[in-house]
Amino acid sequence: MSEQSRPGGTVTNPVIPGFHPDPSVCRVGDDYYLVCSSFEYFPGIPVFHSRDLVNWRQIGNALDRPGQLRLPRDTPSSGGIYAPTLRHHDGRFWLIVTNVSGDGNMIFTATDPAGPWSDPVRLPGVHGIDPDLVWDEDGTCWCTVAGISQVRIDPATGETLGEPHRVWSGTPGSTAPEAPHLYRIGAYWYLMIAEGGTERGHSVSIARGPSPCGPFEPCPANPVLTHRGTDSPIQNTGHADLVQAPDGSWWMVLLAVRPRGGTPAWYVLGRETFLAPVEWVDGWPVVGAVTSELPGPPWPLHPAPAVPARDDFDLAELHPQWISLRARPERLCTLKERSGWLTLRAAGASLDENDAVFVGRRQQHLACRASTLIDPTDGRGGLAVRLDEEHHYEIEAADGEVKVFARIGSLRTEVAARPVPAGAVVLGVEIAPRPTRGPRTGPDDVLLGIEEPDGTFTALATLDGRYLSTEVAGGFTGRVIGMYAAAGTVHFDRFDYEPLPLP
CATH class of the missing domain: 2.60.120.200 (Jelly Rolls)
Known part of the structure; x- marks a missing residue:
């Protein structure tokens, strides 16, 4: 998709350049799959494939039929499809997303991420944007949304099972807790969120607890990632997702922007998908630098076929x-x-x-x-x-x-x-x-x-x-x-x- 191989063992960031915000990633075997928000555009939710987390090729769009994606004529720009989460569970790919311009939260499934994807299963009892899906050890499916609230659901029918409850509101004094993702890693459940709004104050924070619904203990080093108040040419870092590679290493995909010019500096390509390495120290993630030149991962790169000029x-x-x-x-x-x-x-x-x-x-x-x-x-x-x-x-x-x-x-x-x-x-x-x-x-x-x-x-x-x-x-x-x-x-x-x- 982009020019990712560089001499000296480095690769270029962003790994998916241009208007590709709110990335969500999952790995199945040696293959990685990633989706992004698409807002008022049709078809919706571009789907990417990679073998190395660096070189990505678009293999389709998850929502490519009018029955899946209804965007009325009065849908405003920056309305429509917000912040999908992509997961693989029980032999299927699961995609949960919000259409803020009509249908609310929906789930789609596929056996092949290139499609076709199913018709939507609507979630009328789930309110809020940036929905996340996770299954615990006994098979219970939890949906967590911006806010940060959570409810058990039946993903096959869209039925809510119980009442929603707040699980963690993020860092005191920070605004806009959103983009929740839950992970079972080792002995803990980790809840990672974005905070501070999607502008220059954007950041990533994390908490951990004994179960998917907490109680959650915030990381003492929060935010674990932010570029606010820095002179980095990459700004607005946030809305992240974690993935573990086959060799056991951990990586983060996130959105960020590349502002240019004088004051206040302007970004024109939208929010792009970047990559960063992650280390675990004392049970907490430590995110490596998000830079335009990134040390390459310790495995062979697989250049994706270029999109014809x-x-x-x-x-x-x-x-x-x-x-x-x-x-x-x-x-x-x-x-x-x-x-x-x-x-x-x-x-x-x-x-x-x-x-x-x-x-x-x-x-x-x-x-x-x-x-x-x-x-x-x-x-x-x-x-x-x-x-x-x-x-x-x-x-x-x-x-x-x-x-x-x-x-x-x-x-x-x-x-x-x-x-x-x-x-x-x-x-x-x-x-x-x-x-x-x-x-x-x-x-x-x-x-x-x-x-x-x-x-x-x-x-x-x-x-x-x-x-x-x-x-x-x-x-x-x-x-x-x-x-x-x-x-x-x-x-x-x-x-x-x-x-x-x-x-």
């Missing part, structure tokens, strides 16, 4: 990396109408609308370039860099003309326009990080333009990337780059994405 839309179905807004009905998005082309039919009139027809992929590199060949003869559409309905830049083609638009909060404006020959045209976006020269320096520039007949890129507009950042827009997601239809029917022959070297 170009998608020619020649397959029967879209690659699982492609995501859309809230739904993807075939009548509006199809590979079957024109062979080797992706066809989009407009619903919403622009990306300002919740029902915009959009197919994109997460921006995963701080510097990158993307382009697509569009035929707008029968409509109007283009290539966009999106954070939400109120924060996006796009270059749009109609037959014989291209325009650049910017939506920043309540302002929508046409930035540039240029006539082009009628018919197909190549639209491009380039993300160029800025050198930090002062406290007001933004994180990057977003260049939008066209590809000339000789293959050179001509930027029609250069826009400040800070306005497509979480610090400006708010929310929980990151940038997604993709194609959209704004009127009629538009066809896309290919999509190219490539990382660029950092300046």
Whole structure:
């Protein structure tokens, strides 16, 4: 999935770059599987596989059918699917998650994590986000949610068995106890949570007790992980999960961000998945440094097959990396109408609308370039860099003309326009990080333009990337780059994405 092998026995962090927050991991034999939050995007909950915890390949999306994932048109950006937990028990994979925009907490199961996953088992008696599943020695299943409260459930039916009860509220004075995960390790049950909110104060704390429901004794060194108040280029560390490797070593996956620029520094890729080693000292976990260069694990690395830089839309179905807004009905998005082309039919009139027809992929590199060949003869559409309905830049083609638009909060404006020959045209976006020269320096520039007949890129507009950042827009997601239809029917022959070297 990413460039993970480095000379000198180190690997790069994040291990899953781009908007991949709230990681949850489990191991089955020599294989690791990991899932992340997906919010308002469909399909939901990307599923990854690895043999080494370092190189990850997306093998599917757990929620890929409308019956599994209902996101109404009025689902807000950063609504939808929150914080899944993935576990393997009794020969099956179990996935519990919250749809905050309608269906509440749900459980899905599969024998193959690549899918298909079951229809949902709903949990009407479980209230709260960030649900966790664990089974104790006698087979009782416990569900713990943010808060931190817990209840016994029947995971096959969704029935609650008893009343929910508080088990641990985290560190006194800290806010937002969430992301609970329970583990039986040695003689204790450990309850690990996130605290401090998912911004710069984010942290990980842990407690232990004699049973899944406590009573819990907090670790005297809490928080066991935080980067708050530091000058680390990696910030917002939290929402973690633990996994033990076959050699007995322990590892943590967690979310964090890479802010850039001046003050307050802006992160644009969303919250990403990082890896850290864990040692156990006196019965408590000690988390190693979360850095961009991580000492490699003491086993061979297994590079995952790279996602092709170009998608020619020649397959029967879209690659699982492609995501859309809230739904993807075939009548509006199809590979079957024109062979080797992706066809989009407009619903919403622009990306300002919740029902915009959009197919994109997460921006995963701080510097990158993307382009697509569009035929707008029968409509109007283009290539966009999106954070939400109120924060996006796009270059749009109609037959014989291209325009650049910017939506920043309540302002929508046409930035540039240029006539082009009628018919197909190549639209491009380039993300160029800025050198930090002062406290007001933004994180990057977003260049939008066209590809000339000789293959050179001509930027029609250069826009400040800070306005497509979480610090400006708010929310929980990151940038997604993709194609959209704004009127009629538009066809896309290919999509190219490539990382660029950092300046």
